[in-house]
Each structure stands twice: as structure tokens, then as C-alpha cells.
Amino acid sequence: MRLRTSWYNHELTKQNFRQTGWISLVYFVSLLVAIVLNIFMRIGHNESYYYGYDINLFYLGSFFQVLAIFLVPVMTAMLLMRYLHQKNATDFMHSLPLKREKVFIHQIVFGYCSILLPVYIVGFILYIMHHTLEVSKLYGLAELGYWLGVTTVLLSLVFAVSIFVGLLTGLSIIQGVFSFIFLLFPAGITVLAVFNLNYAMIGIADSYLMDEKVFEFSPITNSVNIIFNDAADTSTLVWYIIVTLILFGLSMVLYKFRPVEVATQAVAFRWLRPIFIYSFTFCFMLVGGFYFGILQHEYNWILFGYLLFSIFGYLIAQMIIHKTWRVFTQWKEYLFFLLGTTLLVVLIILDITGFQNRIPATDRIEQVYLYDQHSRFYLYQDLFEENPGITAVEEIEIVRNLHQQFINDSNRQDFLDYNNQTVSIHYDLVNGRQLVRQYHLDDLSKYTGELTKIHASDAYKQYTQEVFLIDQTDISSMSVTSDMRHKEVQIYSSNQIAEALEALRKDILAQSYEELVNPELYLGEVNIFISLYHSNLYLPIYSTYDYFLEWLEKEKMTEDVLLMPNEIDRMFIVDESINEEMAEKGASYYVEHNPNAEGVIEISDEEEIKQLFESLVPERGEESDSRFAVWIYLKDEEENFQWYWVKKDFLPSFVFDEI
Amino acid sequence: MISVTDLKKSFERSEVLSSVTVNVNKGSIYGLLGSNGAGKTTLLKIIAGIYKQDSGQVSYEKENVFENVSLKERIIFIPDFPYFFPQYTIKQMADFYQSTYPNWNNTRFHTLHQLLGLDLKKKVQQLSKGMQRQVAFWLALSAMPDYLILDEPFDGLDAVIRKKVKNLIIQDVADRQMTVIVSSHNLREVEDICDHVGILHHGSFILEKDLDDLKSDIHKIQIAFKDTPPKELFKDFTVLHKEKRGSVFLVIVKGDRKKLDPLIQNSQPVVYDLLPLTLEEIFVYEMEGVGYAIENILV
Known part of the structure; x- marks a missing residue:
């Protein structure tokens, strides 16, 4: 006796299985090959190399796994919704004594099982393997759980999107294509909108949005973040689950109102058609602006791009809706589109929200970041969590002042010129909101004074320089090298590392505005190996780094790492300004080929060398009158030399006697 | 129902x-x-x-x-x-x-x-x-x-x-x-x-009929008179179609046969035949009655 009230229909299940079961099967076999077989292959190898350090089950056959997460649910949904898209099938199914909800729930549950079953069977196999084989180096139960969870959430989301799209259209091909368009849409439209808004407005923080946020907007682009992170942001996964549920709910409602006769029509609901036409045209228009903006950097071309691509988009949308090429007589909606878009553009250009001139009042600002290397800034924010920004009132005032100047000096065209430098200002406001602006400026040098004041601030140094952000425990070793690289000391002791780091930080914080513009003599560098992300951090050592030099002295390392006067064999001093020929050929020519020429003096007396060496102050200006070139040759190392531009005024008097 | x-x-x-x-x-x-x-x-x-x-x-x-x-x-x-x-x-x-x-x-x-x-x-x-x-x-x-x-x-x-x-x-x-x-x-x-x-x-019905009624209700009559035919012979009936071949009239009439028969007998025709109608013929004439030509509506 058949249970009439049950949602389960055995014959429908059989039918579904005959139609879509193969996808499930192929998915299962592929997961077996990509993961289970892969693990067996790795067990055979004893080299630890194979095990790597970050184990995550998604790394096994990762390309296939990611591909399948997006392809399998869409294909399954396409086949399961096929009965809505095929005229005779849809008539047949809807003539049967089955309620729509029942059929819908049946299809969803079946589809859900058929895409998840392969994953869970493989999960079960992995679980058994974990208990019976020596695979603990490859994965643990936590990794297995993570893999199952993330795969389930992503598969469900993609499946829900595809089902939803399937109900909005009457064509399977449109369902397939638009499933992916929908999945990419939030990211795509943001990129296009931000990029195009930049043509009309100054200050849009495109780097902030495009480099940092935009990838998180689409599950497709975000999947890389989710899958290859060992721990995905739980809130993202929760959001995906919520969206999945909402989409299933909406789909169910849509199905109740969906007319059966729309099978084979591109857009199933009449009210959706204008929305489809206008939004499709709008997106195409933005693509046109994007394309010509990148290629031509010119407003006339961009306007041309808008017009051309909006016509393309409009015609394509009409073609999709009417399923014919012959749509060239229908222009009424395009006219409305042009009117609407023109109005929108005018509103944007008039900046009715006051976006462009908004600078928060000082008392509303909790902290502010100013930076010109946005990708590095966000990398640090990601790696080291939130780093405090500028909070000192006078510094905030400088930033606000700079902000006003940027607004005044910016031009809409600046965005199109890729030679321009970009500066960003990121305010964290007292009310918890953020205000981020970015300016594309052709010449930053005219702000040097104020910019350098910010650069010299402790806060700026602390959020832009890695040395303040890394944790001492993330450093596995350090090496200190002389400027001439003839000496090097490796430091492994964590105590020493901690002290050196502390000293360096103090020195960098102590660097004044003047020292930033015009640093003192470069003595060598510290190379910090950061184990956290396997990279090196190089820091210069300047003669003004009192704390660090003191520390070297304390550790009795000074002589082991820095150039000592007693290692110098001879020095040359060249006054390029002495005659035309000298200036033309350059100091190096004379040192190498004609050391006896006028204006070149050689110093080899030990005492004089010491005196001279200690009085070297680098000159970084361009005026040749105030500088000499100094050559240093080491004893026993004829090939190894170094030279500097030095300030004339600081040299000992005997130099002037000889010259 | x-x-x-x-x-x-x-x-x-x-x-x-x-x-x-x-x-x-x-x-x-x-x-x-x-x-x-x-x-x-x-x-x-x-x-x-x-x-x-x-x-x-x-x-x-x-x-x-x-x-x-x-x-x-x-x-x-x-x-x-x-x-x-x-x-x-x-x-x-x-x-x-x-x-x-x-x-x-x-x-x-x-x-x-x-x-x-x-x-x-x-x-x-x-x-x-x-x-x-x-x-x-x-x-x-x-x-x-x-x-x-x-x-x-x-x-x-x-x-x-x-x-x-x-x-x-x-x-x-x-x-x-x-x-x-x-x-x-x-x-x-x-x-x-x-x-x-x-x-x-x-999109709308132009005709709806019970076939038995139809067949019993519509009559194809061939009739001929010695002299001029009586005027308004069928005035109490609906005439769907009327044509003259020589002296013979062909009339399609809608109505009760029991009333029709005595009426015609009384007018003393020389020839009086009541012929069977095919369903198709019935439709042709019915549709003419409502102003359609059947070729335009059915094959």
C-alpha cells in the first residue's frame, strides 16, 4: 500500500536516477581518484617532502575538486529542472496528480543527495582509512571534517543558485550560463561599477574594494580563499548557508507562481523581462566603459564605449528574450534606458550625496591610515590583524589637511593616467564606520613636507613597516651584514633576536623627519628570516641607529659585522666639480685609470683613513659643489670597493690641504 | 460533469x-x-x-x-x-x-x-x-x-x-x-x-451542439410546385439555406419535423423529398447561419 501523504515518490526517484545518476557516479569516481587514490600514492612515498607542511584535503587534485564543486551542482540542477524547460515534459509532469511543492521538494532532495552522496561516501572511506592506515601525516579528523563541511556548503550554495536560475528561465542553456553569471555577479558588478564610477568621481577607493573586498563577493572567486585556507571564515560559510536557504525558499515560491507554458522561453516571468533587459544593457554598458577606459584612457572613447556596448547589450538581451536575430525594430526600451542612464550620470556627476568633498571632522575620527602602497597595507592588515592607525590629533589634522589638498588637486582625468601615483586615506570613525578614499595624483613631491611628517610619525611607521608587525616568535633567524658584504653574522638565539628587534624598532621610531629625507651613512643591513610566511625582511642599518649599534657593541659583534677603519687599505677622494672633464668622465674613471690626476687624492695613512672614515656624512643632494666622492678599497680584497657621495663640510681639514 | x-x-x-x-x-x-x-x-x-x-x-x-x-x-x-x-x-x-x-x-x-x-x-x-x-x-x-x-x-x-x-x-x-x-x-x-x-x-465557441438534436432538427428539403410557390411557406421556421435548381427548390430548414410535414403537405407540392444530412453538411449550413464559411474554420 502506497503512502499517499509521503513526499517520497519511488518512481520519480527512479526517473531522476536514470536521468542524473551518472553525474553523481562520475563525481564519485573522480573524487576517489583525486583524493583516495592520491593518498594511497603518497603513503607509498616516505619522503617527507610529499607531506608538505600545510595539509588540507583540498590540495589533493585541487583543480578538479574546485571545478567539480561548481560544475556538478549546476549540471545536476540543469537535468533536474529539465522537466520545466521541455515543453512536452513539462505538460506531462504537470498533468500528473502531483502537487508542485511535492515535485519541487522531491527534485531538490534528490539532487541534494546525488551531489552530496559521493562526497560523504568518500568522506566515510577517508574516515576508515584514518583508522586503519598510517595517514596521520596527511590528514586528521579535523581536516576531514573541514573538507566535508566546506564542500557541503559550497555544493549546496551553487546548487541553490542554479535551481533558482532554473525557475527564472525556461531554457536549460540559459540556466547553465546564468548560474555562473549569478555566482560571479556580485564581484563582477562591483568591479565594473567602481571602475566606471571612477570616471565620474574623484576619491573612490578602487584599490580598497578591488584588491581586498571584491574577491569575497562571489563564491567562485572566494572559493580559493575558503578552500585553501586551513580555516575559512566561519561567518562566510554561515552566510552561504543562509543564502542557500533563502534561495530554496524563493525558488519554491517562484515555482508556485510559475506558469507552465513558459517552457522554452528565456525569461519565465513577465515582470522579470524589463528587469532583465535593463540590467543586461546596463552591465554591458559598464563593460564598454571598462574596456575603452583601459585601452584608450580618454573620455570620448569611454562615452563611445558606453553607447556601443549598451546597444550591443540591449540587442543581445532582446535576442535572448525573443529568441530571434530580428530585433532591430524594437528601440522603445532602449530610449527609456538612455534617458534613465543620462539622469543617473547627471546625479553622479553632481555628487548629490557629497561623496567627493566629505572629510570627517576631527572629533569623529577614531584613527586614520594614510598609505601609498595599498596592496602592502592590506597584506599587513590581513597578516597581522588590525594595526593601530594615526590617533594623535595634530597628525590627524595633517592628514585632513592633505586630504583637502588631494581633493582640490584631483581631477577626474587623473584616474585614467596610469603613471599617476595613488594615495589612500582610510578613516575609522568613532561610530564604527569607515571612510576610505583614494586619489590618483600626478606629482606627490609637492606634498613632501606634510607627507614626510606623517611618514615620520610613530603610528605610520608602525602600521607600514613589517618590523613592527612581526612577532619575535615568528623569526627563526637573523643575519647582520656589512655594507660591503665581506662580513656576516648569523643570529639564532631567541634572546638575541628579541633584543636586536627591540633595538631596531627603537631606532626606526627615533628616525626624525630630517633623517627620513636625508638618512645618514648606510652601514649594512639586517636580514630577518620570518618563518611564519617563509620570507626575508631586509632592514638597513644607518649610522644614526644608536640603539642597534650599541647592542652590537654589547654583544661584541661590532667588529664582526661592520666595516672597521683598520680593514681599509686606501681611500680616494674625488672632487668632480674641479673641472669640466672630471664631471664628464665621472669619478670612477679617475680612480681606476688616473688616480694621480688633479682633484683626486689617495689616502693610505692609517690614522688619516680612520679620521676620514669617521667623518663621512652622505650627501644625497644633486649640487656637485657641496660633495666629494669617496672610494674605499679593502685590504686583501682588491676587487671589493665601495663609494659614497659625502658632504664636503664634514671632511677633516687635511683633505682640503691635500686637494 | x-x-x-x-x-x-x-x-x-x-x-x-x-x-x-x-x-x-x-x-x-x-x-x-x-x-x-x-x-x-x-x-x-x-x-x-x-x-x-x-x-x-x-x-x-x-x-x-x-x-x-x-x-x-x-x-x-x-x-x-x-x-x-x-x-x-x-x-x-x-x-x-x-x-x-x-x-x-x-x-x-x-x-x-x-x-x-x-x-x-x-x-x-x-x-x-x-x-x-x-x-x-x-x-x-x-x-x-x-x-x-x-x-x-x-x-x-x-x-x-x-x-x-x-x-x-x-x-x-x-x-x-x-x-x-x-x-x-x-x-x-x-x-x-x-x-x-x-x-x-x-478563442471562443461559435457553435455548440448535441449531435442527436442536430441531426433530428435540421432538414434538407427538395420541393417543387406546379405553379408559383406559396409565399412565406417557412415563415415559422429558420431557413438556413435556400437555392433553386430549375423548378426545384433546395431548402435547409431548422425545426420540428412534426410541424414541418403537415405544412408542406398542405401547400401541395409536386415533389417533396426529405433528405438525410451528413454532419458536415449540417455544420456547413449552421455556420452559414452564424455568418462563417466553414472552410475557414474546419478542414
């Missing part, structure tokens, strides 16, 4: 059905006639509960059909091109019907198997069009529906099978009071089984 009241349906902006009202009595076979594009299929699909009407009502024994599962278990719709799941054999399709329609009768299924002689293990979609249609009837009749809705059902069936299927339908109507609606663009195809006929044209 199926009653359709003031039904309206539009696709996009074009109206396919404009205010259709029709009643089909229990145990009768209703012939829905109309040219291509008249709205027959749409009407049938709404009656079968597949499409939803924009306004108006379709009810079976006072119950609305749309999304009504218990009612739809007793209705089967066979479209002009019957649908079967891809790759399904006749047996698999039968299993599906069996689980879907609670009145499924296995004995009936096997009896029909003997009669039609098709291989159960054959995939339905590999069969010829005519055979597929037979399978559709076979499955439909095995499900023992109370209502059978057929869209152009005899297209593509050969004469022998057509006869077989018609007999099966008539048998069910006679035995179990099954109600049938059958559409066609060809009057001759359905005249032998229908007891009611309606003609749909541009």
Missing part, C-alpha cells in the same frame, strides 16, 4: 481564450473542433489542470482542477505528441503510471497488451509515432481515468488502430461512464464517436 465558465487565457499580450463557457456531461464524448490556433490545445490543457487560467473557472463535480491531486488522479491528458521519459521501456512507463494513478488496473493493462501486441521491453521513444500513441492510450486506459482528455488523438494512427482505439474509448464510456473530451481539426474524424460538438474559433 466538467463545467468551464467564462474562461480567459492570454499568452504574452495575445488573448488565446476569450470567455469560454462549456459543459461536458458525465459519460459523454465531447468533440472540440477548431482550426489550428483556435485555442483548442490551450483549453484542453487548462481543463486538464496543466495551465492556469487568467480568469474563469474549470470544475469537475464542483471541484477546481488546478493543483488538485485527488481530482487529477482521475484525469488523464494525452497531448498531440505523447511524452515518455527518455530511455524508458513500456514496462518502466507502466510502473510509473501504476505508482502515480491509484486506479491503475493491471488486468486491463495485460488485456490491452494482448490486443495491441507491443513488446513491453521496447524503449518507447524508439517506437514509431503511431505506436507511441498506442502506448499512450494503453497506459491511459489502464489507469482507468474518469476523465480522458485527448488532443488530436487520431493523427498518425492507421485506420485499423484508429478503429480499435475508438472502440476502447466507447467501451469505457459505456461501461464506466468515462467522460471524454477530444479535440480535432477534422470533423469527419470524430463525428462517429462524439455526442456533443463545439466549434472554437479565435
Whole structure:
């Protein structure tokens, strides 16, 4: 006796299985090959190399796994919704004594099982393997759980999107294509909108949005973040689950109102058609602006791009809706589109929200970041969590002042010129909101004074320089090298590392505005190996780094790492300004080929060398009158030399006697 | 009884059905006639509960059909091109019907198997069009529906099978009071089984008749008089058609024969014949009466 009230229909299940079961099967076999077989292959190898350090089950056959997460649910949904898209099938199914909800729930549950079953069977196999084989180096139960969870959430989301799209259209091909368009849409439209808004407005923080946020907007682009992170942001996964549920709910409602006769029509609901036409045209228009903006950097071309691509988009949308090429007589909606878009553009250009001139009042600002290397800034924010920004009132005032100047000096065209430098200002406001602006400026040098004041601030140094952000425990070793690289000391002791780091930080914080513009003599560098992300951090050592030099002295390392006067064999001093020929050929020519020429003096007396060496102050200006070139040759190392531009005024008097 | 009241349906902006009202009595076979594009299929699909009407009502024994599962278990719709799941054999399709329609009768299924002689293990979609249609009837009749809705059902069936299927339908109507609606663009195809006929044209009925009434009500009369024919002989009857061949008048008259006979006898005609009318002729004249030429409406 058949249970009439049950949602389960055995014959429908059989039918579904005959139609879509193969996808499930192929998915299962592929997961077996990509993961289970892969693990067996790795067990055979004893080299630890194979095990790597970050184990995550998604790394096994990762390309296939990611591909399948997006392809399998869409294909399954396409086949399961096929009965809505095929005229005779849809008539047949809807003539049967089955309620729509029942059929819908049946299809969803079946589809859900058929895409998840392969994953869970493989999960079960992995679980058994974990208990019976020596695979603990490859994965643990936590990794297995993570893999199952993330795969389930992503598969469900993609499946829900595809089902939803399937109900909005009457064509399977449109369902397939638009499933992916929908999945990419939030990211795509943001990129296009931000990029195009930049043509009309100054200050849009495109780097902030495009480099940092935009990838998180689409599950497709975000999947890389989710899958290859060992721990995905739980809130993202929760959001995906919520969206999945909402989409299933909406789909169910849509199905109740969906007319059966729309099978084979591109857009199933009449009210959706204008929305489809206008939004499709709008997106195409933005693509046109994007394309010509990148290629031509010119407003006339961009306007041309808008017009051309909006016509393309409009015609394509009409073609999709009417399923014919012959749509060239229908222009009424395009006219409305042009009117609407023109109005929108005018509103944007008039900046009715006051976006462009908004600078928060000082008392509303909790902290502010100013930076010109946005990708590095966000990398640090990601790696080291939130780093405090500028909070000192006078510094905030400088930033606000700079902000006003940027607004005044910016031009809409600046965005199109890729030679321009970009500066960003990121305010964290007292009310918890953020205000981020970015300016594309052709010449930053005219702000040097104020910019350098910010650069010299402790806060700026602390959020832009890695040395303040890394944790001492993330450093596995350090090496200190002389400027001439003839000496090097490796430091492994964590105590020493901690002290050196502390000293360096103090020195960098102590660097004044003047020292930033015009640093003192470069003595060598510290190379910090950061184990956290396997990279090196190089820091210069300047003669003004009192704390660090003191520390070297304390550790009795000074002589082991820095150039000592007693290692110098001879020095040359060249006054390029002495005659035309000298200036033309350059100091190096004379040192190498004609050391006896006028204006070149050689110093080899030990005492004089010491005196001279200690009085070297680098000159970084361009005026040749105030500088000499100094050559240093080491004893026993004829090939190894170094030279500097030095300030004339600081040299000992005997130099002037000889010259 | 199926009653359709003031039904309206539009696709996009074009109206396919404009205010259709029709009643089909229990145990009768209703012939829905109309040219291509008249709205027959749409009407049938709404009656079968597949499409939803924009306004108006379709009810079976006072119950609305749309999304009504218990009612739809007793209705089967066979479209002009019957649908079967891809790759399904006749047996698999039968299993599906069996689980879907609670009145499924296995004995009936096997009896029909003997009669039609098709291989159960054959995939339905590999069969010829005519055979597929037979399978559709076979499955439909095995499900023992109370209502059978057929869209152009005899297209593509050969004469022998057509006869077989018609007999099966008539048998069910006679035995179990099954109600049938059958559409066609060809009057001759359905005249032998229908007891009611309606003609749909541009989305509304232009004519609806009980065939028995029709046949008994319309008369083709050949009449000739020695002298001038009496004036206003048929003034109490509706004259659908009148023509003169030599001295013989050919008149199609609508009305009660019992009243007609004495009237004509009294006028003392030289010739008086009452000729039988084919259904087609009846329609030709009826339609002239309402201002249509039948060639424009039926094949």
C-alpha cells in the first residue's frame, strides 16, 4: 500500500536516477581518484617532502575538486529542472496528480543527495582509512571534517543558485550560463561599477574594494580563499548557508507562481523581462566603459564605449528574450534606458550625496591610515590583524589637511593616467564606520613636507613597516651584514633576536623627519628570516641607529659585522666639480685609470683613513659643489670597493690641504 | 460533469481564450473542433489542470482542477505528441503510471497488451509515432481515468488502430461512464464517436451542439410546385439555406419535423423529398447561419 501523504515518490526517484545518476557516479569516481587514490600514492612515498607542511584535503587534485564543486551542482540542477524547460515534459509532469511543492521538494532532495552522496561516501572511506592506515601525516579528523563541511556548503550554495536560475528561465542553456553569471555577479558588478564610477568621481577607493573586498563577493572567486585556507571564515560559510536557504525558499515560491507554458522561453516571468533587459544593457554598458577606459584612457572613447556596448547589450538581451536575430525594430526600451542612464550620470556627476568633498571632522575620527602602497597595507592588515592607525590629533589634522589638498588637486582625468601615483586615506570613525578614499595624483613631491611628517610619525611607521608587525616568535633567524658584504653574522638565539628587534624598532621610531629625507651613512643591513610566511625582511642599518649599534657593541659583534677603519687599505677622494672633464668622465674613471690626476687624492695613512672614515656624512643632494666622492678599497680584497657621495663640510681639514 | 465558465487565457499580450463557457456531461464524448490556433490545445490543457487560467473557472463535480491531486488522479491528458521519459521501456512507463494513478488496473493493462501486441521491453521513444500513441492510450486506459482528455488523438494512427482505439474509448464510456473530451481539426474524424460538438474559433465557441438534436432538427428539403410557390411557406421556421435548381427548390430548414410535414403537405407540392444530412453538411449550413464559411474554420 502506497503512502499517499509521503513526499517520497519511488518512481520519480527512479526517473531522476536514470536521468542524473551518472553525474553523481562520475563525481564519485573522480573524487576517489583525486583524493583516495592520491593518498594511497603518497603513503607509498616516505619522503617527507610529499607531506608538505600545510595539509588540507583540498590540495589533493585541487583543480578538479574546485571545478567539480561548481560544475556538478549546476549540471545536476540543469537535468533536474529539465522537466520545466521541455515543453512536452513539462505538460506531462504537470498533468500528473502531483502537487508542485511535492515535485519541487522531491527534485531538490534528490539532487541534494546525488551531489552530496559521493562526497560523504568518500568522506566515510577517508574516515576508515584514518583508522586503519598510517595517514596521520596527511590528514586528521579535523581536516576531514573541514573538507566535508566546506564542500557541503559550497555544493549546496551553487546548487541553490542554479535551481533558482532554473525557475527564472525556461531554457536549460540559459540556466547553465546564468548560474555562473549569478555566482560571479556580485564581484563582477562591483568591479565594473567602481571602475566606471571612477570616471565620474574623484576619491573612490578602487584599490580598497578591488584588491581586498571584491574577491569575497562571489563564491567562485572566494572559493580559493575558503578552500585553501586551513580555516575559512566561519561567518562566510554561515552566510552561504543562509543564502542557500533563502534561495530554496524563493525558488519554491517562484515555482508556485510559475506558469507552465513558459517552457522554452528565456525569461519565465513577465515582470522579470524589463528587469532583465535593463540590467543586461546596463552591465554591458559598464563593460564598454571598462574596456575603452583601459585601452584608450580618454573620455570620448569611454562615452563611445558606453553607447556601443549598451546597444550591443540591449540587442543581445532582446535576442535572448525573443529568441530571434530580428530585433532591430524594437528601440522603445532602449530610449527609456538612455534617458534613465543620462539622469543617473547627471546625479553622479553632481555628487548629490557629497561623496567627493566629505572629510570627517576631527572629533569623529577614531584613527586614520594614510598609505601609498595599498596592496602592502592590506597584506599587513590581513597578516597581522588590525594595526593601530594615526590617533594623535595634530597628525590627524595633517592628514585632513592633505586630504583637502588631494581633493582640490584631483581631477577626474587623473584616474585614467596610469603613471599617476595613488594615495589612500582610510578613516575609522568613532561610530564604527569607515571612510576610505583614494586619489590618483600626478606629482606627490609637492606634498613632501606634510607627507614626510606623517611618514615620520610613530603610528605610520608602525602600521607600514613589517618590523613592527612581526612577532619575535615568528623569526627563526637573523643575519647582520656589512655594507660591503665581506662580513656576516648569523643570529639564532631567541634572546638575541628579541633584543636586536627591540633595538631596531627603537631606532626606526627615533628616525626624525630630517633623517627620513636625508638618512645618514648606510652601514649594512639586517636580514630577518620570518618563518611564519617563509620570507626575508631586509632592514638597513644607518649610522644614526644608536640603539642597534650599541647592542652590537654589547654583544661584541661590532667588529664582526661592520666595516672597521683598520680593514681599509686606501681611500680616494674625488672632487668632480674641479673641472669640466672630471664631471664628464665621472669619478670612477679617475680612480681606476688616473688616480694621480688633479682633484683626486689617495689616502693610505692609517690614522688619516680612520679620521676620514669617521667623518663621512652622505650627501644625497644633486649640487656637485657641496660633495666629494669617496672610494674605499679593502685590504686583501682588491676587487671589493665601495663609494659614497659625502658632504664636503664634514671632511677633516687635511683633505682640503691635500686637494 | 466538467463545467468551464467564462474562461480567459492570454499568452504574452495575445488573448488565446476569450470567455469560454462549456459543459461536458458525465459519460459523454465531447468533440472540440477548431482550426489550428483556435485555442483548442490551450483549453484542453487548462481543463486538464496543466495551465492556469487568467480568469474563469474549470470544475469537475464542483471541484477546481488546478493543483488538485485527488481530482487529477482521475484525469488523464494525452497531448498531440505523447511524452515518455527518455530511455524508458513500456514496462518502466507502466510502473510509473501504476505508482502515480491509484486506479491503475493491471488486468486491463495485460488485456490491452494482448490486443495491441507491443513488446513491453521496447524503449518507447524508439517506437514509431503511431505506436507511441498506442502506448499512450494503453497506459491511459489502464489507469482507468474518469476523465480522458485527448488532443488530436487520431493523427498518425492507421485506420485499423484508429478503429480499435475508438472502440476502447466507447467501451469505457459505456461501461464506466468515462467522460471524454477530444479535440480535432477534422470533423469527419470524430463525428462517429462524439455526442456533443463545439466549434472554437479565435478563442471562443461559435457553435455548440448535441449531435442527436442536430441531426433530428435540421432538414434538407427538395420541393417543387406546379405553379408559383406559396409565399412565406417557412415563415415559422429558420431557413438556413435556400437555392433553386430549375423548378426545384433546395431548402435547409431548422425545426420540428412534426410541424414541418403537415405544412408542406398542405401547400401541395409536386415533389417533396426529405433528405438525410451528413454532419458536415449540417455544420456547413449552421455556420452559414452564424455568418462563417466553414472552410475557414474546419478542414
